[in-house]
Each structure stands twice: as C-alpha cells, then as structure tokens.
Amino acid sequence: MTAADSSPFDFAAYLEATRLRVEVALDGSLGPERPESLREAMRYSLLAGGKRLRPILCLAACELAGGDSALAMPTAVALEMVHTMSLIHDDLPAMDNDDLRRGRPTNHKVYGEANAILAGDALLTRAFEMVALRSPGVEAERLLAVVGELSLASGAPGLVGGQVVDLECEAKSVDLDTLEYIHLHKTGALLRACVLTGALIAGASEDLLAALRTYARGIGLAFQIIDDILDVTASSEVLGKTAGKDLTADKTTYPKLLGLEESRQRADALVVEAKAALAPWHGSAAPLLALADYITSRDR
Amino acid sequence: MTAADSSPFDFAAYLEATRLRVEVALDGSLGPERPESLREAMRYSLLAGGKRLRPILCLAACELAGGDSALAMPTAVALEMVHTMSLIHDDLPAMDNDDLRRGRPTNHKVYGEANAILAGDALLTRAFEMVALRSPGVEAERLLAVVGELSLASGAPGLVGGQVVDLECEAKSVDLDTLEYIHLHKTGALLRACVLTGALIAGASEDLLAALRTYARGIGLAFQIIDDILDVTASSEVLGKTAGKDLTADKTTYPKLLGLEESRQRADALVVEAKAALAPWHGSAAPLLALADYITSRDR
Numbered sequence: 001m002t003a004a005d006s007s008p009f010d011f012a013a014y015l016e017a018t019r020l021r022v023e024v025a026l027d028g029s030l031g032p033e034r035p036e037s038l039r040e041a042m043r044y045s046l047l048a049g050g051k052r053l054r055p056i057l058c059l060a061a062c063e064l065a066g067g068d069s070a071l072a073m074p075t076a077v078a079l080e081m082v083h084t085m086s087l088i089h090d091d092l093p094a095m096d097n098d099d100l101r102r103g104r105p106t107n108h109k110v111y112g113e114a115n116a117i118l119a120g121d122a123l124l125t126r127a128f129e130m131v132a133l134r135s136p137g138v139e140a141e142r143l144l145a146v147v148g149e150l151s152l153a154s155g156a157p158g159l160v161g162g163q164v165v166d167l168e169c170e171a172k173s174v175d176l177d178t179l180e181y182i183h184l185h186k187t188g189a190l191l192r193a194c195v196l197t198g199a200l201i202a203g204a205s206e207d208l209l210a211a212l213r214t215y216a217r218g219i220g221l222a223f224q225i226i227d228d229i230l231d232v233t234a235s236s237e238v239l240g241k242t243a244g245k246d247l248t249a250d251k252t253t254y255p256k257l258l259g260l261e262e263s264r265q266r267a268d269a270l271v272v273e274a275k276a277a278l279a280p281w282h283g284s285a286a287p288l289l290a291l292a293d294y295i296t297s298r299d300r
Numbered sequence: 301m302t303a304a305d306s307s308p309f310d311f312a313a314y315l316e317a318t319r320l321r322v323e324v325a326l327d328g329s330l331g332p333e334r335p336e337s338l339r340e341a342m343r344y345s346l347l348a349g350g351k352r353l354r355p356i357l358c359l360a361a362c363e364l365a366g367g368d369s370a371l372a373m374p375t376a377v378a379l380e381m382v383h384t385m386s387l388i389h390d391d392l393p394a395m396d397n398d399d400l401r402r403g404r405p406t407n408h409k410v411y412g413e414a415n416a417i418l419a420g421d422a423l424l425t426r427a428f429e430m431v432a433l434r435s436p437g438v439e440a441e442r443l444l445a446v447v448g449e450l451s452l453a454s455g456a457p458g459l460v461g462g463q464v465v466d467l468e469c470e471a472k473s474v475d476l477d478t479l480e481y482i483h484l485h486k487t488g489a490l491l492r493a494c495v496l497t498g499a500l501i502a503g504a505s506e507d508l509l510a511a512l513r514t515y516a517r518g519i520g521l522a523f524q525i526i527d528d529i530l531d532v533t534a535s536s537e538v539l540g541k542t543a544g545k546d547l548t549a550d551k552t553t554y555p556k557l558l559g560l561e562e563s564r565q566r567a568d569a570l571v572v573e574a575k576a577a578l579a580p581w582h583g584s585a586a587p588l589l590a591l592a593d594y595i596t597s598r599d600r
Contacts, residue, residue, distance in 0.1 A: 031456075031457075034461060034465070035461070035464055035465050035468060037464065037468065038456055038460070038461060038464045039456070042456070085421075089417055089418070089421065092414075092417065094412070094413035094414045094417060095414045095417070112394070113394035114392075114394045114395045114467055115464065115467075117389055117392065117394060117395070117417060118389075118460050118463060118464055120421075121385075121389065121420075121421075121424065121454075121455070121460050122455045122456040122460040122461070124421065124424060124425065124455075125424065125451045125454040125455030125456075125458075125460065126451070126455050126456065128428050128447055128450070128451040129448065129451035129452060129455065131447070132444050132445075132447040132448040132451060133448040133451070133452075139440075140439075140440040140441040140443075140444045141440040143440075143444055144432050144440045144443055144444050144447070145432075147428055147431070147432035147444070147447050148429065148432040148433040150428070151425045151426070151428040151429035151432060151433070152429060152433075154421075154425040155421070155422045155424075155425030155426050155429065156331075156338055156339070156342070156422040156425075156426065157331075158425075160338070160418050160421050160422040160425065161334060161335070161338060161422075163418060164335055164337065164338045164415065164418055165334070165335050167414055167415075168335060168337065
C-alpha cells in the first residue's frame, strides 16, 4: 500500500470501507430462491470473502467519472457474480479439477457437480438481472450498454474464450503472445468491464473510457503475472488455493517463459503504463491509481 | 395442424417460412469466435435443427402486438441460445447423462465435458449480447425489459431453479404440485419469456401482456405433459432422444400420476385455456392460436 503513503488519500481506509459496502450488497443480492439448496450453493461461493477487487474497481471508476457510486452497486455485484461463476465452473472436475478455493472446499466438493454447474448458471443470469431489473435511478441507455459490456466480457469474446484456449494449451508449451491472449481474455476482459461499466453508469466521456481501457489492460496483465509469480513463490496456506498447481500441470506461465525477475519487471511496467493513462484525471483517480499499485504489491 | 384447416390462415406455410427465417438468423448469430473449437461446439448444438418453437413464439407475439417481427429476431435468436444452453448443460454426465439429443450425439459426447460446459456458458452470455448490442431499431427501455425477462426465465427464478428441483426429485415420488412447479420453471418460464419479450419489443399493452402470461402458462404445461406422454408412447427414433428414460430413471411424470388418458385431457384443457386468453385479439392471434394446437398435436 505504498500509494497511500505518498498522498493524503487514505487508501487502506477506502479499500476497507468499500469492501464492506460491497459485502453488504452481495449479502442482499440473492432473494429467497427455491429450492433452498440452490440458494445455499450460490451464497457459498458468492460470500466466500476475497478482496472484491472487481466491484471496487467498478465503484471507483464510477466515482472517477463523476457518478454516485451507489448507482453502480448493482453492477458491481453483477461483476462479482460473473467472477464467482467463472471460478465455480473453472474448478469443476472436467476443467481445472480444484478441491480448494479461498481456503475452503470448492463448490462442487460441497454441493456436487450438478449443483455447482447450475449455481454458476444461476449466478451468471442473476448478474444480468441485477443490471436490468435492480438498478434503480440509472437511465436505460446506460444500463443497456452495461449489459453489453458484461456479456462481451463474460462470454466467448471474453472469459469463456480465454478459458477454452487455456484448457487447450494445458501441458503444451505456448509462446508469449498466446499466454497474453489467454490472460487478456480469461482475466483481463472482466477487469476491463469493471471499470468501463462503472464509468458508463456515470455517463463518462469517450476520452475517459479509452483511458480506462488502457488502464484495465495494464492492471489485468499485471494481475495475472503476479498470480503466476505467487503460484511459484507462495505456500498453499497464504494463497488459500492449491499452490504450485501451474507447475504440476505443466502450464506455461510468465515465470516459466521469462523468469521470476523479468516477470516482476514486466508487471511493474504494466502498472506504470496503466497509471499513466489516468494521469489527466490525477486527483479524482486516486483510488484507481492506488488499486493499480495494490495489485502488484499484494502477497496473497 | 388442425387449426390451419379451420381458418384461412395457412399455418403450415407460416410455420415453415418463419422457421427458415429463424435458421438464417441463427446461422448468422455466431461471429468468428476464437478459438474455432468453441465456435464449433456452440454451432453444433445451436444449429442442430429442431422446431424452433421458442423463436417462432417470440416473433408471433411481436406481430400480435403490432410490431415488426424483424425487430424481434435478435431476441428470438437469444431465446433459442438460452434453450440450447439448457439442453447442453442438462445432458451433461453430472445431470441427466444423455448421449443422444435431436438424433445426434450430445455436445459433451462430441466435444468433451469442459467444452460443453463452456459452450453453454458462451451461448448464455451471447444471448444477452444479442439483445443488448445486436438489436438495432428498438428503444433501450424495451430492450432492457427484454434483458430482465430473459434473465428471470433463464436463472434461479426460472429454468435453473426448475432443473435443481427436478434433479432433487429424481427417484423420489412427488405430488402434482411439485411436478407442476418443476415444469412451470424448467420449461414454462422460458416459453413465457418468448411471448413476453416479443410483445415487449412491440410495446404491447398491459392487457396483452397479461393475456400472454396466461397463454404461456397453458401451452407451457401442455407442452410438458405431451413430452411426458411421448416419452411413454414414442420410440427413440421418432423422438430423436433416448425414449423411456423417464421411466428408467424412476421419474415422476404426468402419465405416472394421472394415467395417459387423463394426462391427454389435461393437456387439451390447458390449450383451450391458453387460446381463450387470446380471444379478444382473435384475427391477429391466428399464429399463436395455431401454435397452441400444434404443440398438443405434435407426435415428435
């Protein structure tokens, strides 16, 4: 949290306060679903903690664009739902076959495969419901644009496409371009949707939207490089998921292609680039600037 | 196709012409996805034929409400995408474990489980993209309402919720209320969304929307009763899927609870009820009235 030290903006307090707002909204986002078992499976993964970076990015982008972040909260929740759905499906036996996620058994380990698939499907559709039917006070044109960004980020042009290429490349050695492709889609697309949707709700200018695309590309790739680095350097206990899995699975990673040191340098350069894009908005961009630093300084 | 005989409206011609329009739109709905394997898996199930009842219901409801059905075509495609996604996921080994669908191997038998799950996810998100980003000429308020209906029909309040209850009730004997709950959600919700979204795009009155809800409830339940009946009476060859599966799986069905004869009577009564709701719109409701008959007279 170096950014907080160099400016009067108290990032740690901002991060915690915003995360708590998000937790409250997430907790209230699931209705009395029937059957109860579906609701439980949805809640289990949606309320499993985590940094809530995606909703926070959305709210911060809304504020940067001059909007009231309360209006973006349903969209922020929707983004976390899509993220959660992708984790549930990626963890399935047919995919990454993971037993542990955020320090707890994965969804299908607790509720079974069928319910895990369906809980993911239900979270994905509920995300669109949040935007379309539970976003009072935002004009329809803006919400429709949010639905568009969310659909592009979630599907074949975004995280599903990235996951398919990722699975195809397992146990194959891939080049840097393909690795970047995977990450820009599997992780980057949704992070971009976070800042774009927040800004769209506030009616952001084209200039700001373009800057946010550059920002998101930088933090998205940096985020994934750090993830690869942590997989090599951190223990399972700190990560809350099975560490060293990428190496075991013979997966191509940044450290494997570039070495740890150059991977770290590349992540840093991407963060510098991301922050530079928001320079014209300096003061009001403080949360997003600090978030960019936070992402590369995190140790878990 | 008895309805066509009793009126000057040529239902057979209408059905075929509309189905062909839908096929063309479906064929053009998937872009040049990367990777190619994802696109193939999506196309395999989306373009597998079928009666295209859902898109046709949507277009017919749009016309009944005085709209240009071309404006509803992207939504009609979206509805078929959601339907296709639900078939792909329902067929998975973790769910109904079906090998055959529409006379061909199921998606996961051809592309593997991981790709089948992801192709379903991609079709679901592409459905929302069709409405939000590929529906030129329709005002945002109406498209947003369509997104809302589509999300409710697809998720926990609709087909996912119905599928969860259905799986929970497998090999259990359930009562008529529960059976109806399952079908109203698993099949009925999406059929309701078909007619409501078509009508919403045309700016339908509240009266018409209410009538269409009644209509959809009737044809939805009738449709499912007929499905249960066919599972008992038809061969796999005619059905294009594994016949007698409900009996093998010890599933509760209408014929099992009510007998074949009463099941057939109940389906007929529901169709009468559905058609009565549209009586005030008689002439312009001809396609929907004929569709209601078609659904109960179908032998496959």
